[in-house]
Amino acid sequence: MADKTRKDAAEALAGRLFDGMTIMAGGFGLCGIPEHLIAAIRDSAVKDLTVISNNCGVDDFGLGLLLGAGQIRRMISSYVGENKLFAELYLSGKLELEFNPQGTLAERIRAGGAGIPAFFTRTGVGTLVAEGKEIRNFDGEDYVMERALSADLSIVKAWKGDAEGNLIYRKTARNFNPMMATAGKVCVAEVEQLVAIGDLDRDNIHTPGIYVDSIVQGAAFEKRIEQRTTRPVAGKAAV
């Protein structure tokens, strides 16, 4: 099988970036984001991007870096609360924004990878989200039709991966990464640990290599924590 390993993020993305393209980026908040690939996209200076990602990072990390560099024209997200620059750009008309309910966003991306052009969901019926979309009654209940989402490129972050592109995610850093890996025309993955083929448990591969075009082991991962919340060592449980 062809070795999909690349030396670094820049090499993994070489020839895959162009102005006006649509990029899907995995992660929830700053958890499970492809931080090296995002940095390489910033360095590439590619622009007029449509970015599909649940959030948009923070001002100085994650997708916030692309926002700060003025590379993003349009975002499709479910929540962008933690980003001041985002608010400024949006309110000044420099950034287009499409909000999707988080589950609808996840399912639209799954549909994009699964050859399903549209599906129906109860989510958003009777809200702004359903405006201009078909509403249809099944068995006495109204549903809204949602369309699939796909992208020119998806960038995902996994815990472990191999040269075939098989990926395993860790804890809640999985989030949007598996679906996005399936919905990009090209998928580039960054991993914390690149392991030998055969080292991953075949029963527990979250993303089969068929979806991954290039894979790169990140150097030092920052893995920044957005809301460090703890309980007192001697105290009682806070959650």
Next chain:
Amino acid sequence: MADKTRKDAAEALAGRLFDGMTIMAGGFGLCGIPEHLIAAIRDSAVKDLTVISNNCGVDDFGLGLLLGAGQIRRMISSYVGENKLFAELYLSGKLELEFNPQGTLAERIRAGGAGIPAFFTRTGVGTLVAEGKEIRNFDGEDYVMERALSADLSIVKAWKGDAEGNLIYRKTARNFNPMMATAGKVCVAEVEQLVAIGDLDRDNIHTPGIYVDSIVQGAAFEKRIEQRTTRPVAGKAAV
């Protein structure tokens, strides 16, 4: 968390069976079938069943047992080639049959568990499968609308499970089991190994316990092989 473990298949199914009900049964051919639960359903003598399963076992094993006992009124399947009794019952009008393309069947079941009442697929457009169904054009291509499938009860077979109902499947015995676990109003699982809570790798649980109502460790598993195919020890690869 409540202990979902039951002593045996009969106890796990107690109070959950009724005439005329719809049952989903995991497995592909004889691989990954809930053999103890099927036997217990045969012993219960429940009848007029609608059974949703990719295949219908063989004459004397798997769902073929329910067929032989005259308990099945209607099957929703993708392929039933290996069952002579099936052919007899069908041709004599004693058995109703609905064929679904295998991928459409899998996706209808996933949709049933995922709150998606209907979706569009290219599969089956222009064939008998699309007759009477809505055809719709998206971006220049025709798709057929398929509806979700759900059941009163789903019976699934896993390799390992715990008292919370978390399940892990093994190799190609996974097949339809994970989706069916989500699409039954009640789901009963049988496992080869019931392990202590915490023994399963949290990152690799295929079916989270929320979907499972009762779990039972099967006694001896027959795990019959339908097409034993080998290569000569000294020879070259046959596949």
Next chain:
Amino acid sequence: MAWNRDDMAARAALELRDGFYVNLGIGIPTLVANHIPAGMSVTLQSENGMLGMGPFPFEGEEDADLINAGKQTITELPASSYFSSADSFAMIRGGHIDLSILGAMQVAANGDLANWMVPGKMVKGMGGAMDLVAGVKRVVVVMEHSEKSGAPKLVKACSLPLTGQKVVDLVVTELGVFEVNRGRTPVRLTALAPDVTLDEVRARTEAEFEVAL
């Protein structure tokens, strides 16, 4: 004396049942976890992809790969499991979560809920709220009875953009508990906070309600 935040959480916790799978929103709903009765088994779902959410970690034990939907660091439990966002919302949308407890800006007598957007203000996004109210079997709102301006939040009809139509089952405020029942029955006041009078509730509530204390 009206209920404080913890009282409201305790009141909402009365909706918990043994074996329930529950999703708790940010703010007061998070406090409900502190009021799970001893011996009752309740599994918390976090919509970013986890069942069996544990308490916050001890200092120094935070894991960047383990956060809740509010992006706070959390811990896992022996029976926890992780899954993708698509699988998480399949679980929510498919009706597998028993109870969702979340905050609101407005709740209407017909069960409509608004909690994500104020026209003219910067919108942060609905996150998973629309999916939760559309998919979870029972939806309990915990909210302040009035806005800071004094405007009522339990209203005849929501003036804010909706999060979901006819989705609220129960409302807990600092003044009392209201059965809304997704608009299938008239709103009923079923509990009053200590020393709060019916007149005060009437004066501060726009929605009509029956009294069933």
Next chain:
Amino acid sequence: MAWNRDDMAARAALELRDGFYVNLGIGIPTLVANHIPAGMSVTLQSENGMLGMGPFPFEGEEDADLINAGKQTITELPASSYFSSADSFAMIRGGHIDLSILGAMQVAANGDLANWMVPGKMVKGMGGAMDLVAGVKRVVVVMEHSEKSGAPKLVKACSLPLTGQKVVDLVVTELGVFEVNRGRTPVRLTALAPDVTLDEVRARTEAEFEVAL
């Protein structure tokens, strides 16, 4: 001298490319695996939930949990992965498989394919065939040129119920190779088996075709 089954498989194997993900049907298509050129990396998908299908096991090493879509015992490889039927067909339907090689009862000049049902006969079911032809990027049919009755199988229009509309790219029979190109171009005969004459092919083929040998 017409091609035998193995020759036909070898011919179909010319469609393989390095790095391809391929689904092989039952019968002659299975033999294509024996003709993967040395040094070429081809990953076989089995639609019951596996990527990286290995050869049949040695006797005594069969595993009941490890079968292909034909229900035959198989083996795994170092890079193999397993997944559910829903995930497998998401992969197929989503266009991620490069090539499907399968058998047929009839192929029409417009690319229509029939391979699952003969009216009046007991129907076994379409299995995954409809999904494969609808979803895979390139579909190659390997079939006998004629029925046992002598009736042609490469026809003007399928008389049998379809498996898919305008889905066939290439047809390999014991007589030759035909580009069908999903009906976007006229059918073209691009290769002839040794000692098979154009006249013989013309006599035994109902569909019109151009000759581009």
